[in-house]
Amino acid sequence: MSDSIKIGVSACVTGERVRFDRTHRRSAYLTETLAKHVEFVPICPEIACGMGIPREPLRQVDCAGEIRLIAYESGKDLTAKMTNWAKRVFKGLDKEGICGFVLRVHSPSCAVNKSSIYSTQGTPPRLGPGFFTRLLQEHDPLLPVVSSEGLQNSVQRENFIRRVFVLHRWRALTAKGTSIGNLVDFHTRHKMLIRAHDLGGYRELGRLLGESTMHNAEAIFDRYGTLLFKALTLKATPSKNRDVLTHAAGYFKKDLDAEDKRELHAAITAYAKGKVPLLVPVTLLNHYARKYRAPYLTQQYYLNPEPDELKLLNHV
Ligand code: SF4
Known part of the structure; x- marks a missing residue:
C-alpha cells in the first residue's frame, strides 16, 4: 500500500476551470494546506463522462421516486451516462486506495447534501446529495466525505x-x-x-x-x-x-x-x-x-x- 494518503476531490475546488461556465471554485484550505499532507485524485464527473466546457447546467429531477440527471435547457437525460461512467471509475478509485473525498458544495453532481432535487409534481425542490455523490456513497457508504464548504468548519x-x-x-x-x-x-x-x-x-x-x-x-x-x-x-x-x-x-x-x-x-x-x-x-x-x-x-x-x-x- 502506498504511504501517501490519497483523497478524491471535485476538480473545480482544486482550481481547474471545469465548471459549466469555465470557472472554478478553488478552495484555499484545500490547495494551500490539505495539499501539503495528502495526494489529490481530482475528478470532474461531468467532464469525465463526456460533457464539454462550456456546457448547459444540469439538475436532478425526482421522476416518480427515481432521481434522474437532466440538462437544464435541452432536457437531455444523462442518468445512464453518468451511472455507467461512475461504476467504471469506482473500480479505479478502489485500486488507488482513496481514503476520503472532498466534494464541491451545491453541485447537482458533486454536492454532499445540498443539491436541489426538483419534482415533476410541481412541489418545491428538496435537498439531497449530488448525483455522483449518491453513487459514490452507495458504492462505499463508509468512505469519509466532506464538502469544500464543510472544510471551513x-x-x-x-x-x-x-x-x-x-x-x-x-x-x-x-x-x-x-x-x-x-x-x-x-x-x-x-x-x-x-x-x-x-x-x-x-x-x-x-x-x-x-x-x-x-x-x-x-x-x-x-x-x-x-x-x-x-x-x-x-x-x-x-x-x-x-x-x-x-x-x-x-x-x-x-x-x-x-x-x-x-x-x-x-x-x-x-x-x-x-x-x-x-x-x-x-x-x-x-x-x-x-x-x-x-x-x-x-x-x-x-x-x-x-x-x-x-x-x-x-x-x-
Ligand atoms: S462540481 Fe463536480 S461536476 Fe461540477 S465542475 Fe466541479 S467537479 Fe465538475
Whole structure:
C-alpha cells in the first residue's frame, strides 16, 4: 500500500476551470494546506463522462421516486451516462486506495447534501446529495466525505481528517493480514478517538474483540471495519470530547496536586465552551501522560496524532 494518503476531490475546488461556465471554485484550505499532507485524485464527473466546457447546467429531477440527471435547457437525460461512467471509475478509485473525498458544495453532481432535487409534481425542490455523490456513497457508504464548504468548519474539518487518517491506518493493518493481535493493538491505540465519536460503538467494538478466536479472525476483521467506520460517522462534538478528556484526566487523580487539577479541568472546560482549541487540553494531558508515565495515554492517536494529522488538526 502506498504511504501517501490519497483523497478524491471535485476538480473545480482544486482550481481547474471545469465548471459549466469555465470557472472554478478553488478552495484555499484545500490547495494551500490539505495539499501539503495528502495526494489529490481530482475528478470532474461531468467532464469525465463526456460533457464539454462550456456546457448547459444540469439538475436532478425526482421522476416518480427515481432521481434522474437532466440538462437544464435541452432536457437531455444523462442518468445512464453518468451511472455507467461512475461504476467504471469506482473500480479505479478502489485500486488507488482513496481514503476520503472532498466534494464541491451545491453541485447537482458533486454536492454532499445540498443539491436541489426538483419534482415533476410541481412541489418545491428538496435537498439531497449530488448525483455522483449518491453513487459514490452507495458504492462505499463508509468512505469519509466532506464538502469544500464543510472544510471551513472546525468540527467538520477535524472529523473528516480524523476519519481519513484512521482509514489509512486501517488499510495498512488489513494489508498485513488478519492477525487478531494486530487488531487488538490497533483498537487499543484508537480507543479514545472512537469514544469521542460514539461511546455505544466503542463498547460494541470491545465486545466484538472479546468474541475473537484464532478461527474467526476474518469475520471479526470484516465486522470490526464496518462497526468502526460507522461509529466514526458520528461527529466528535465538543461535549463528547470533554467527556473523553475528563476520563483521561482521571488517570492523574493521584499524581496531580489541587492546583494542577484545577488548571487541567479549566482547560477542558474552556475547550468545551469554545474558548480554546482542543489542542490546549490535549497538550496538557500529553505532558502529564509522559511525566507520570501513563503508557495507555501516550499511545493514543487521539492525544498523539501522526505528524501530518497533527498539522492539519492544528490548522485554525
Ligand atoms: S462540481 Fe463536480 S461536476 Fe461540477 S465542475 Fe466541479 S467537479 Fe465538475
